[in-house]
Every structure is written in C-alpha cells, then in structure tokens.
Amino acid sequence: MCRNTLCLCRLQSLFLRGDPYVTGLIYDVQRFSVHDGPGIRTTVFMKGCPLRCGWCHNPEGLSGAVQPQFTPEECIGCGSCGGEHSLAGAKKCPTGALKAVGQEVTTEKLLAEVLADRDFYGEDGGVTFSGGECLLQAEFVAEMLRRIRNEGITTAVDSCGLVPWEAIRMTLPYTNTYLYDVKCLDGEKHRSFTGHDNRLILENLEKLAESGANLWIRVPVIPDFNDSAGEMTAIAALVHNTPGVSRVTLMPYHTLGKSKYATLGMIPGYETEKTIPQSKLSEFKSIFREAGLPVE
Ligand code: SF4
Numbered sequence: 001m002c003r004n005t006l007c008l009c010r011l012q013s014l015f016l017r018g019d020p021y022v023t024g025l026i027y028d029v030q031r032f033s034v035h036d037g038p039g040i041r042t043t044v045f046m047k048g049c050p051l052r053c054g055w056c057h058n059p060e061g062l063s064g065a066v067q068p069q070f071t072p073e074e075c076i077g078c079g080s081c082g083g084e085h086s087l088a089g090a091k092k093c094p095t096g097a098l099k100a101v102g103q104e105v106t107t108e109k110l111l112a113e114v115l116a117d118r119d120f121y122g123e124d125g126g127v128t129f130s131g132g133e134c135l136l137q138a139e140f141v142a143e144m145l146r147r148i149r150n151e152g153i154t155t156a157v158d159s160c161g162l163v164p165w166e167a168i169r170m171t172l173p174y175t176n177t178y179l180y181d182v183k184c185l186d187g188e189k190h191r192s193f194t195g196h197d198n199r200l201i202l203e204n205l206e207k208l209a210e211s212g213a214n215l216w217i218r219v220p221v222i223p224d225f226n227d228s229a230g231e232m233t234a235i236a237a238l239v240h241n242t243p244g245v246s247r248v249t250l251m252p253y254h255t256l257g258k259s260k261y262a263t264l265g266m267i268p269g270y271e272t273e274k275t276i277p278q279s280k281l282s283e284f285k286s287i288f289r290e291a292g293l294p295v296e
Pocket residue numbers: 074075076077078079080081082083092093094095096097098
C-alpha cells in the first residue's frame with residue numbers, strides 16, 4: 001500500500017478503533033533532541049514527503065518506501081552483497097556499509113521505545129513526530145500521539161503543511177505544539193524550488209491558527225530563494241497576522257546532509273557555495289522582532 005495516499009475513510013476507521021497494530025514506516029528515532037520543540041525530546045522521523053525542497057538535509061525521509069543506502073567508507077569488499085546495492089544485499093552485509101533505510105513499526109513497539117526516555121523529558125519535553133512529512137502517515141501518528149498523551153507526555157508535530165486538512169485535524173486533540181514551515185509566499189517560486197505551490201500549506205496554516213493550535217513557525221533561509229529583506233518582511237507580516245504563534249525560528253542554509261544524497265543514489269535538487277552570513281541572519285531576525293514576533 002502506498003503510504004503517500006490518504007484515504008480518509010480508512011484513516012477514520014483505523015483511528016476510531018484505536019488499533020494497536022497500526023504500523024508506520026520510520027527511518028530514525030533521535031534522542032535528546034533540543035531543536036524539535038520545547039525541552040528535551042525524542043524525535044521520530046517518518047518516511048515519505050510530498051515536497052522536494054532542493055536544500056533538504058534529510059534525504060532519507062523523501063521516499064515513502066524502504067530503500068538501500070551504501071556508505072563506501074564502511075565497505076570491506078567482502079562481496080557478500082554480490083556487489084549489488086539492493087535491499088536483498090543489505091540483509092547480507094556484515095558491516096552495515098549497505099543497509100536498509102526504513103523500518104516498519106507498530107504503535108506498541110514505538111510507544112515502548114519513546115517511553116524508555118520519559119525520565120529525560122521533564123515538564124516541557126516530550127515526543128516530536130517529524131520526517132519526511134509525518135502526516136502522510138496520519139493514522140499512525142494520530143494514534144501514537146493519543147497514546148503518548150495518555151501517558152502524560154507532551155507531543156509535537158513537525159509538518160510542511162502539504163497534506164489534506166483531515167490529516168492535521170485528526171492530530172489536533174493530541175498535539176501540544178505544531179512546528180510548521182513557511183518558506184516563501186510566492187506560489188510559483190515555491191513550486192519551482194520545492195515541487196509544489198503553497199496554496200494548501202497556507203490554507204492549513206490558517207485553519208490551524210483558527211483551531212487555537214500552539215504554533216512554532218520555522219523559516220528556512222536559503223541563498224537566492226528567500227534571503228532578502230523583502231521576502232522576510234512578507235513572511236513576518238503573514239506570521240504577525242497568524243494567531244497562536246509562540247516562536248519563530250530562522251534556519252540558515254547548510255550542507256550537512258549533502259553527503260547522504262550519494263549514499264542513497266540521489267542528487268541534491270539545489271546546491272550552492274553561498275551561505276547566510278551572521279550579519280544577514282541578524283538583520284532578518286530584527287525584521288521579525290520589529291513585527292512583534294518571538295524570533296530565535
Ligand atoms: S556486503 Fe557490505 S561490506 Fe561486503 S562488499 Fe557488500 S557492502 Fe561491502
């Protein structure tokens with residue numbers, strides 16, 4: 001079954017019966033995260049994303065399927081994989097040079113994993129679902145959020161917003177904070193750099209705000225895409241008029257995920273030698289501050 005297809009009838013029937021055997025496809029569980037919501041958190045990274053932002057530093061999250069990853073530096077040339085960088089070969093690799101990225105987990109299994117960290121969460125911390133786009137697997141994420149909240153642990157969802165509203169709506173009763181990306185306001189420009197226009201993303205943001213959600217807005221700052229005072233002023237104005245925003249984070253372009261593309265047999269969609277100087281970032285932050293927004 002394609003995980004990028006949201007059948008709403010199926011979502012609701014699965015969710016309403018609280019099925020402990022709903023499964024999700026994840027590619028990582030990161031502990032002691034301090035950037036994915038309040039406090040100390042465990043972040044679950046789900047596979048599959050509807051966007052193709054050229055600067056994405058988590059290419060493992062783009063495909064909604066399990067895929068092979070080959071790291072040449074770890075290969076000892078034993079030949080067990082038959083020289084084929086396939087999922088079948090990954091099962092035979094003794095060093096992990098060739099491995100499968102993506103793992104199907106049940107809610108039961110993942111819940112046990114995130115509860116193991118509960119002593120570290122404190123009052124503010126908790127569990128964040130990220131990706132990829134975690135809400136492409138909304139039935140699984142909603143059920144996980146419900147179970148985590150039942151344990152008295154706070155939750156966060158990190159979303160690009162390009163999902164049917166129903167997928168977000170299902171998570172509303174069980175989500176303390178939404179981390180939500182705003183990349184640029186021009187629809188055509190958004191399409192040319194990410195593969196989709198931003199109409200649904202902005203509509204969902206408005207609905208989230210109307211629903212009273214606590215919002216952390218994240219703005220990637222990308223050279224030659226949105227690194228201008230004009231772009232930042234437009235985004236700041238939108239965010240200023242969006243109720244419920246408790247934090248804005250500007251995230252400057254970096255190339256830390258670049259080497260992962262080759263290991264997955266992929267090519268980055270956007271590459272530049274340019275960076276965002278600290279002085280420019282400070283200037284952009286002051287634009288948000290002047291709009292009365294809590295920026296970091
Ligand atoms: S099995 Fe692993 S270590 Fe051996 S040749 Fe294949 S990739 Fe390299």
